[in-house]
Structures are given as C-alpha cells and as structure tokens.
Amino acid sequence: xxxxxxxxxxxxxxxxxxxxxxxxxxxxxxxxxxxxxxxxxxxxxxxxxxxxxxxxxxxxxxxxxxxxxxxxxxxxxxxxxxxxxxxxxxxxxxxxxxxxxxxxxxxxxxxxxxxxxxxxxxxxxxxxxxxxxxxxxxxxxxxxxxxxxxxxxxxxxxxxxxxxxxxxxxxxxxxxxxxxxxxxxxxxxxxxxxxxxxxxxxxxxxxxxxxxxxxxxxxxxxxxxxxxxxxxxxxxxxxxxxxxxxxxxxxxxxxxxxxxxxxxxxxxxxxxxxxxxxxxxxxxxxxxxxxxxxxxxxxxxxxxxxxxxxxxxxxxxxxxxxxxxxxxxxxxxxxxxxxxxx
Numbered sequence: 001x002x003x004x005x006x007x008x009x010x011x012x013x014x015x016x017x018x019x020x021x022x023x024x025x026x027x028x029x030x031x032x033x034x035x036x037x038x039x040x041x042x043x044x045x046x047x048x049x050x051x052x053x054x055x056x057x058x059x060x061x062x063x064x065x066x067x068x069x070x071x072x073x074x075x076x077x078x079x080x081x082x083x084x085x086x087x088x089x090x091x092x093x094x095x096x097x098x099x100x101x102x103x104x105x106x107x108x109x110x111x112x113x114x115x116x117x118x119x120x121x122x123x124x125x126x127x128x129x130x131x132x133x134x135x136x137x138x139x140x141x142x143x144x145x146x147x148x149x150x151x152x153x154x155x156x157x158x159x160x161x162x163x164x165x166x167x168x169x170x171x172x173x174x175x176x177x178x179x180x181x182x183x184x185x186x187x188x189x190x191x192x193x194x195x196x197x198x199x200x201x202x203x204x205x206x207x208x209x210x211x212x213x214x215x216x217x218x219x220x221x222x223x224x225x226x227x228x229x230x231x232x233x234x235x236x237x238x239x240x241x242x243x244x245x246x247x248x249x250x251x252x253x254x255x256x257x258x259x260x261x262x263x264x265x266x267x268x269x270x271x272x273x274x275x276x277x278x279x280x281x282x283x284x285x286x287x288x289x290x291x292x293x294x295x296x297x298x299x300x301x302x303x304x305x306x307x308x309x310x311x312x313x314x315x316x317x318x319x320x321x322x323x324x325x326x327x328x329x330x331x332x333x334x335x336x337x338x339x340x341x342x
Contacts, residue, residue, distance in 0.1 A: 068172030121284025146228030169206030
C-alpha cells in the first residue's frame with residue numbers, strides 16, 4: 001500500500017484482481033489516456049506461437065537430418081568407408097538431440113504449480129546443457145577417429161560416392177543449422193540456437209570426410225585424419241559459442257538494450273518519477289520483468305494501483321517477448337529516508 005511512507009506492490013501476470021468500482025473507472029480512464037494495450041491473452045498467443053515455431057523447426061530439421069543420414073548409409077554400404085560410417089552414425093545420434101528439446105517445449109506449456117511457481121520454461125536451459133554435452137562428445141569422437149586413422153590407415157573405395165555423400169551431409173547439416181539458429185533467435189530460445197550450432201559441427205565433420213577423400217584420391221593417405229583433427233578444432237570453437245549462449249541464459253543474462261527499452265517504457269508513463277530498480281530475466285523463451293518505481297507520495301492506494309497497471313501495460317506493449325511484469329511502487333524519498341533499505 002501507499003500510505004505513510006510504505007509501499008504498494010503490484011503483480012500482474014495473467015491473473016488480475018480488478019479494483020473496486022471507482023478504482024475500475026480510474027483504471028479504464030488511465031488505459032484510454034495511455035493508449036497502450038496489454039491484454040494478457042496477446043502475450044499468451046505470442047508464447048504459443050513461439051512454442052509452435054520451435055516445435056516446427058525441430059520436427060522439420062529432424063526429418064531433414066534423417067534423410068541426410070539415410071543417403072549416407074547407402075553410400076557406406078557401397079564404399080565400405082569407415083570414416084563415412086562414423087559420420088553417418090554421428091548424424092543419426094546428433095539428430096536425436098531434437099528429442100530433449102521437443103520434451104522441453106512440451107513441458108514449457110504446463111501451467112505453473114506451487115512447486116514450480118515460475119512454470120517449466122527453464123526446461124529449455126536443461127535441454128541446452130544436453131546439447132552442449134553432445135557437442136563436446138562430437139569433438140571428442142572426431143578427435144579419437146582422426147588419431148585412430150593416423151595410427152591405423154584404412155583403404156576407401158568408391159571415393160566419388162563418398163565425396164557426394166559427404167557433400168550431402170555438409171549441406172544438409174548446414175541448412176538445418178541455419179534454420180534452427182534463425183528460429184531460435186526469433187523466439188528467444190538459446191537451447192534451439194545451441195542445437196543449430198550443434199548441427200553445424202556435424203556439417204564440419206562431413207566436410208572432413210570430403211576433404212579427406214580428396215586427399216586420398218591424390219595419394220595422400222594421411223589427409224583424412226589430419227583434416228579430421230583440424231575439424232576438431234573448429235568444433236571446439238562452436239562449443240565455445242554454445243556454452244556462451246546457454247551459460248548466459250542460465251545466469252539470467254539479457255541484452256542491455258532490453259533493459260534500456262524496458263526502463264524507457266516505464267518512465268514514459270506520466271506520474272512515474274523514476275525507475276529505482278529493474279530486473280529482467282528469461283524463463284524459457286519468454287521474458288519476465290520486476291521493477292521498483294518511485295511516485296508522488298501523495299497518491300492514494302487506488303491511484304498508485306492504476307499507475308502501476310499503466311506502467312505494466314507500457315512494458316508488455318513495448319518489450320518484445322515479455323510475458324509478465326511485477327511493478328513495485330515506492331513513494332519518492334521513502335528508501336533514502338531509511339538508509340536505502342525498505
């Protein structure tokens with residue numbers, strides 16, 4: 001409440017307790033004057049659209065990788081290439097990383113509970129950790145296979161077929177990588193971006209098979225394992241990028257521009273003196289904000305409620321992928337009067 005230097009706390013997610021009739025009139029008038037819509041249903045629709053886009057990207061890319069691996073398997077039978085066999089099995093195993101992500105997207109649809117009060121959106125971050133583990137495993141496997149081929153050289157037949165299959169593997173994985181990364185960035189899913197980077201590592205592995213086959217065709221038997229070691233280094237670079245993406249999400253990092261945009265949205269509301277504190281965090285691929293705003297201490301509880309609701313409306317309208325906001329109202333000077341603590 002806002003009375004005698006105390007505070008009024010205002011939390012709006014998807015449930016909103018309406019004020020009494022007179023407060024409701026002020027509430028409606030403030031929205032008409034403010035000109036901002038913050039219908040919770042709009043935010044739910046956006047979240048559902050993001051979930052659907054993420055699932056669609058995973059299913060389509062999964063199908064693409066299955067087709068790619070199937071073509072490679074046919075060539076393995078024809079050529080007897082152990083390197084291509086390893087790449088094919090690698091692609092099959094890595095395509096299955098879509099499964100934990102699909103599970104995470106399904107979990108994210110579940111409503112919040114008394115135990116998981118923020119919902120299940122963080123399941124995406126757990127899936128992202130699984131993807132990182134798979135990228136690290138890919139790097140280790142590529143390194144092991146390269147060293148093994150250096151120690152135990154193998155003859156490869158039907159080099160032209162191996163080269164074509166490797167090209168198909170590279171192209172298929174790169175297409176999937178671009179698709180997943182693009183959709184992941186559109187919906188704000190760090191896990192989906194990481195999985196796209198993972199598909200890119202698979203493309204590098206296929207490229208190693210192609211370059212190695214070319215070297216063998218020129219009479220350089222060590223070309224295949226040497227290129228494999230170089231690709232291992234490239235995969236480590238992708239791993240670093242994936243760790244940065246998922247690690248930042250686990251640490252609740254957001255782009256500084258999002259914070260600036262949220263602060264500007266709140267301070268644009270007439271009656272808001274300043275934004276004392278502002279926190280924004282990702283929960284899955286949606287954002288949640290918590291703000292402490294200072295207002296004129298002479299405001300009534302009802303007026304402070306309307307102002308907080310109006311500030312929430314500006315936040316939801318201006319900040320992309322923001323699904324909920326908690327607005328804490330403090331009278332100007334209340335915190336400085338007690339040494340900066342509530």
